[in-house]
Each structure stands twice: as C-alpha cells, then as structure tokens.
Amino acid sequence: MMLTTREQEHLRYSGLFGLGREFVQNVTIALRGLNAPIWMQSPTSPVQLGFACLLGLLTWQLFTFLASFEHDPNEPPLIKPKMPVVGHLWGLLRSQVNYFSELYSRTKLPIATLPVANKKLYVIFDPAYQQAALTSNQMDAQSFMVDFVPRIFGVKKGTVDKLLGKDGVHPNIMSDMEGVFNTSLSGNNLQQLLLTTLEQVANTLNAIDKEDGLKVPNLFIFFQKLLTRSTSTALWGKDNNPYNDQELIDAQWDFEGNMGPLVIGLLPSITARRAYLARSKVQSALSRFYMAKHDQTDPQVSQFVRLRSQLLRGYDIPPDELAKNETAITLVATTNALSTLFWCVAEIFSDSELLSDVRNEVFKAVFGRTGSPPQKFSGKVKVSAKSLVSEENCPLLNSCYRESIRLASQIVTARRVLTDITLFPSSSPSKDNNSKGYLLKADTNVMMPAKPVHRDPSIWGPDADTFNPRRFIAPSSEDRNKDPDRYMQDLTRHRRMKASFVPFGGGKHLCPGRHYAFLENLSIIAALVLGFDIVGLDKERLKMGDSKRGETAKPVAGFEGGHNLVLRRRRGWEDVQWEFGYDS
Ligand code: HEM
Numbered sequence: 001m002m003l004t005t006r007e008q009e010h011l012r013y014s015g016l017f018g019l020g021r022e023f024v025q026n027v028t029i030a031l032r033g034l035n036a037p038i039w040m041q042s043p044t045s046p047v048q049l050g051f052a053c054l055l056g057l058l059t060w061q062l063f064t065f066l067a068s069f070e071h072d073p074n075e076p077p078l079i080k081p082k083m084p085v086v087g088h089l090w091g092l093l094r095s096q097v098n099y100f101s102e103l104y105s106r107t108k109l110p111i112a113t114l115p116v117a118n119k120k121l122y123v124i125f126d127p128a129y130q131q132a133a134l135t136s137n138q139m140d141a142q143s144f145m146v147d148f149v150p151r152i153f154g155v156k157k158g159t160v161d162k163l164l165g166k167d168g169v170h171p172n173i174m175s176d177m178e179g180v181f182n183t184s185l186s187g188n189n190l191q192q193l194l195l196t197t198l199e200q201v202a203n204t205l206n207a208i209d210k211e212d213g214l215k216v217p218n219l220f221i222f223f224q225k226l227l228t229r230s231t232s233t234a235l236w237g238k239d240n241n242p243y244n245d246q247e248l249i250d251a252q253w254d255f256e257g258n259m260g261p262l263v264i265g266l267l268p269s270i271t272a273r274r275a276y277l278a279r280s281k282v283q284s285a286l287s288r289f290y291m292a293k294h295d296q297t298d299p300q301v302s303q304f305v306r307l308r309s310q311l312l313r314g315y316d317i318p319p320d321e322l323a324k325n326e327t328a329i330t331l332v333a334t335t336n337a338l339s340t341l342f343w344c345v346a347e348i349f350s351d352s353e354l355l356s357d358v359r360n361e362v363f364k365a366v367f368g369r370t371g372s373p374p375q376k377f378s379g380k381v382k383v384s385a386k387s388l389v390s391e392e393n394c395p396l397l398n399s400c401y402r403e404s405i406r407l408a409s410q411i412v413t414a415r416r417v418l419t420d421i422t423l424f425p426s427s428s429p430s431k432d433n434n435s436k437g438y439l440l441k442a443d444t445n446v447m448m449p450a451k452p453v454h455r456d457p458s459i460w461g462p463d464a465d466t467f468n469p470r471r472f473i474a475p476s477s478e479d480r481n482k483d484p485d486r487y488m489q490d491l492t493r494h495r496r497m498k499a500s501f502v503p504f505g506g507g508k509h510l511c512p513g514r515h516y517a518f519l520e521n522l523s524i525i526a527a528l529v530l531g532f533d534i535v536g537l538d539k540e541r542l543k544m545g546d547s548k549r550g551e552t553a554k555p556v557a558g559f560e561g562g563h564n565l566v567l568r569r570r571r572g573w574e575d576v577q578w579e580f581g582y583d584s
Contacts, residue, residue: 076438416446
C-alpha cells in the first residue's frame with residue numbers, strides 16, 4: 001500500500017499541516033478575485049485596486065469565518081487564541097508540537113476545542129480520553145492518508161484511491177495490512193528480523209580495535225549509521241539491500257530531516273528541493289529492487305517487506321509506485337528506535353553510578369551470576385534479548401528504556417471523527433478525572449500529543465522534566481512487607497504512570513514495531529554496558545531538541561554528548577567476541 005495512516009502518523013504529519021493548507025487555500029481563493037477586466041474598467045491603479053480587493057475579500061472571509069463557527073456547549077471547552085482567527089495556527093507554526101504543551105500548562109484541560117478560522121480541532125491532553133479515542137471505532141486514521149501520502153512520498157493519488165478501495169474495483173487494504181503487520185512483526189518473523197539486525201551490530205562491535213577503540217565524533221550519527229545499516233540489512237536482505245551504500249543512508253536521513261515543506265505540495269522540486277532530491281535517490285534504488293522482484297524471490301528478504309509487497313502487488317501497483325510507497329519502511333523502522341537508543345545510552349553512560357548498577361544487573365541476566373562483572377574476561381559473550389526485556393531480570397534497564405522514551409516522545413497521534421460521538425474516558429487509572437463525556441463532531445480532526453502527558457507533574461511528580469532512571473520500577477513484595485501503606489501508595493502511582501505512558505499510539509493502529517524496537521535496543525545497550533566505555537561523554541554537552549514533526553526528539557546539533565568520543569572496549573574485556581541471541 002502506500003503508507004498506512006499509522007505510518008504517516010508515525011512520521012507525524014497531521015492537522016497542523018492540514019490547517020496550514022486550508023489557510024493558504026483561503027488566501028488563494030481571495031486572490032483569485034483579482035482579474036484583468038476589473039482593472040481595465042477602473043480609474044484606480046491596478047495595484048491599488050488589487051490591494052483594496054484583497055483587503056475586502058479577506059475582511060469578508062473573516063466575517064464569514066467568524067459567523068460560521070459553531071461551538072456546542074457539550075463539546076470540549078474552547079481555548080480561544082490570543083490572536084483572533086489564526087492564533088492557534090500561528091502558535092502551531094511557531095512552537096510546533098510544543099504549542100500543545102503550552103496550551104496544556106496554561107489551561108490544564110483534559111480535552112479542548114481549538115478554533116482555527118471557521119474550523120475546529122480537538123486536542124486531547126488526558127491519557128484516559130486519549131485511550132478512549134484511540135480505541136473508538138468512530139475515529140478514523142485513514143483520512144490523513146489521502147492528503148499526505150502523495151505529498152510526502154510522491155505516490156500518485158490514483159494509487160492511494162486504489163488502496164483505499166475508492167476505485168470501485170479493489171477492497172480497502174487496511175485490514176489485510178493490519179494482518180501483515182501482525183504476522184511479520186511477531187513470533188519467528190520478529191526473531192528472524194531481530195537476529196539479522198543484531199548480527200550486523202555484533203560485526204561492528206567485534207571490529208572495534210582492541211587498543212585504540214573507535215573514534216566517535218558524533219554519537220547520534222554513530223547510532224544513526226549503525227541502526228540504519230543493521231536494520232535495513234535485516235529488512236531488505238544482505239545481498240540486495242538497497243541501503244547497502246552510505247550515500248543512500250545519508251539520503252534517507254536528508255529526506256527525513258527536510259521533509260516538512262513537502263507537505264505543502266506546491267512545486268516540491270523547488271519548494272522542498274533538498275527532501276525532493278534525497279527522496280528521488282532513495283526511490284530510484286528501491287525501484288531497481290522492486291523491478292528485479294527481489295522482494296518476492298530473495299529468501300533473505302524479511303517477511304515485513306515481502307508480505308507488504310505481496311499485498312500491494314495484488315493491487316496492481318507498478319514497481320515505481322511500490323518503491324515510492326515503501327520508502328516509508330526503513331524510516332518507520334529506524335526513526336523513533338534510533339532516538340530512543342541514543343537517549344538511553346547517553347543517560348546511562350553519562351552517570352557513572354547508574355552505569356555501574358546497570359552493568360551489574362545486565363551481567364546477572366547475561367551470565368546468570370550475581371555480583372560485579374569480573375575484571376578480566378575473554379571469549380564469547382552471548383547477549384540474549386528475551387532475558388533483558390524481562391522486568392523481573394532487569395528492572396533498572398527496563399526502567400531506563402521507558403524513561404528515555406517518556407522524555408523523548410513527542411508523538412502526536414491523529415484521528416478524524418467519523419460521526420458525532422460522546423467521548424468518555426477509558427477506565428484506566430491515569431488521572432483522577434471524572435467521567436464526563438464530551439461531544440465530538442463528525443469530520444473534525446483530533447490530535448493526541450504525547451509530550452504534555454509525558455511531562456505532566458500531576459502524574460509524574462515534580463521531577464517530570466528530568467531523567468529518573470528508577471521511575472518505572474514497580475514496588476516489590478519486599479517493599480510491601482516493610483511498609484504496606486507506602487507500598488499501596490507506590491503501587492497506585494506506578495499504575496497511573498503506566499496508564500499515562502503513551503508513546504506507541506493505541507487501538508488497532510498501536511505500533512506493531514514496538515517489540516522489535518524494545519528487543520533490539522535493550523540488546524545493543526546491554527552489550528555496550530557490559531563490554532565498552534564511552535570515553536569523553538559529557539552530560540553538559542547533551543541537549544534534547546524539539547521535534548519538528550512530532551517524531552521522537554533528537555539531540556540539538558552540537559549537543560550529542562561531545563566531540564572526539566571514543567567507544568573503547570573495557571579494560572580486561574578487550575578480547576570478548578560479541579554474539580546476540582533471542583532466548584538462549
Ligand atoms: C521506540 C520506537 C517506536 C516508537 C516510539 C513508535 C511509535 C509509533 C506510533 C506513535 C505509531 C502510530 C500509532 C497510532 O496511530 O495509534 C506507530 C505506528 C507504526 N509503527 Fe512504530 N514506533 C517505534 C518503532 C517502530 C519500529 C521499529 C517499527 C518497524 C519495525 C515500527 C513500525 C510501525 C508501523 C508499521 C506503524 C503503523 C501501524 C499501523 O498503521 O497499524 N515502529 N509507531
């Protein structure tokens with residue numbers, strides 16, 4: 001298919017751009033009134049007349065907007081913009097996803113209506129209402145696909161119509177695609193994808209010089225290259241991986257980092273030139289892959305790539321269109337996982353006490369022994385993913401991982417209301433909300449930002465903005481025996497935090513790659529913690545950026561932990577050969 005809706009949301013384009021487009025369209029419609037015959041009949045200069053007409057039309061539009069905006073008292077409360085009519089749009093353009101956080105800290109509303117010109121947008125801040133919306137069958141994610149897939153990926157509109165069953169010939173692809181996600185990212189297929197990825201990672205780690213280590217001028221770029229190379233090999237197969245070329249990997253990130261202007265959809269080869277050229281490069285390589293039918297004939301190709309293209313080929317999608325749509329595959333499989341990996345490694349390695357605690361915990365999980373790792377070790381070490389993702393085995397490592405996602409996730413999940421509904425909160429104990437229902441009107445976009453939820457001090461406490469490595473550790477039975485009252489309080493808080501952890505969306509579009517990301521990231525972190533030091537990593541040189549489109553936050557340029565870092569094998573562990581496994 002072309003990108004499913006969730007994938008677009010994964011890339012986090014949503015109402016922000018839709019609204020921007022509507023605004024531009026309205027101005028364009030006003031401008032269309034200035035035609036030559038009026039100029040010729042008028043004694044006034046064409047320029048003056050033009051301005052007067054434009055002003056008149058805009059004023060008229062303004063009145064029409066204001067007069068046509070309706071708000072039912074049962075809908076979520078209105079947040080009026082400071083600047084009339086376009087204030088929210090301006091706020092979104094100015095502060096991007098942070099605008100939602102600004103609104104939430106100002107109003108503390110669980111859910112709100114944002115008027116933008118004569119349209120409205122609902123924003124849900126409370127996780128219990130978010131969950132209810134994500135699981136509602138009256139909310140749809142597909143509507144965004146029609147708008148964004150052609151613009152972002154250059155896929156033809158006719159192709160999207162075919163996939164959504166709008167051509168009157170094909171059925172809607174969505175439920176079959178859901179089946180593809182479930183099959184290809186679980187069970188043996190998940191293990192296969194994971195182990196091939198980690199085999200590539202092991203090759204990199206084992207090639208690190210025993211004396212000098214590996215110079216790392218930029219830790220984020222180091223992980224970007226490592227993860228893209230490893231994941232793409234696992235996805236596309238070792239022999240025919242289109243990303244088996246650093247230039248193409250660079251092109252993919254160039255596309256990812258500059259795709260914003262593509263959304264406007266106006267002469268992209270000029271207005272979004274950088275992303276356009278980078279995208280063309282990636283798509284040419286993918287086109288050759290699909291022309292040669294490697295997706296169907298190469299046994300190394302992952303089931304994720306194969307089953308998707310099998311389904312798409314059944315819709316008579318030609319190879320060049322397949323290539324355009326499938327540009328999304330490597331992006332979705334790496335973008336959020338990469339930033340999560342970076343932050344988790346950076347936080348652990350920049351705190352020597354934490355590093356030592358995680359090291360001891362991982363040593364126990366990998367070697368089955370308690371205590372500190374021995375000073376000297378050589379031979380093979382096999383890191384098995386399954387034992388690491390167990391909260392019982394590795395509570396601290398698991399907590400660090402969740403805490404990294406909590407802080408870095410700036411995802412804005414989007415849905416459109418299909419019919420008028422009253423939305424009640426889910427019964428999850430995320431907050432002490434009442435169970436008030438809010439009327440949501442059909443054809444209105446709903447945005448569910450993760451950042452205000454993940455940084456809300458009423459859920460996470462006064463240190464909501466800082467990395468607390470032990471935040472997600474569940475209270476234990478020992479705690480219960482020591483102080484039952486305190487235990488009950490901690491348990492309630494822990495449950496509330498878990499219910500307010502929303503980085504993967506929800507409902508039928510819940511991220512199907514989350515298990516892969518979890519297993520992959522924890523395996524890589526475990527091997528690094530056990531066998532390596534990152535020399536020169538400086539906490540003062542770490543700064544989280546704001547995501548442009550709502551992806552997991554990257555570091556600010558120049559604040560990736562310092563320059564001239566060295567990834568060095570730990571003294572006494574220089575001769576270790578790293579291996580990864582799933583459960584043994
Ligand atoms: C920490 C890493 C990740 C995060 C935070 C994340 C987050 C998300 C979010 C928020 C969505 C949209 C859910 C919704 O609309 O309700 C999504 C969808 C999706 N993600 Fe992820 N993701 C991650 C890793 C991955 C990986 C590694 C893969 C692939 C191997 C992947 C594949 C997908 C796909 C295919 C969808 C679309 C699902 C659908 O349309 O049903 N994700 N992800």
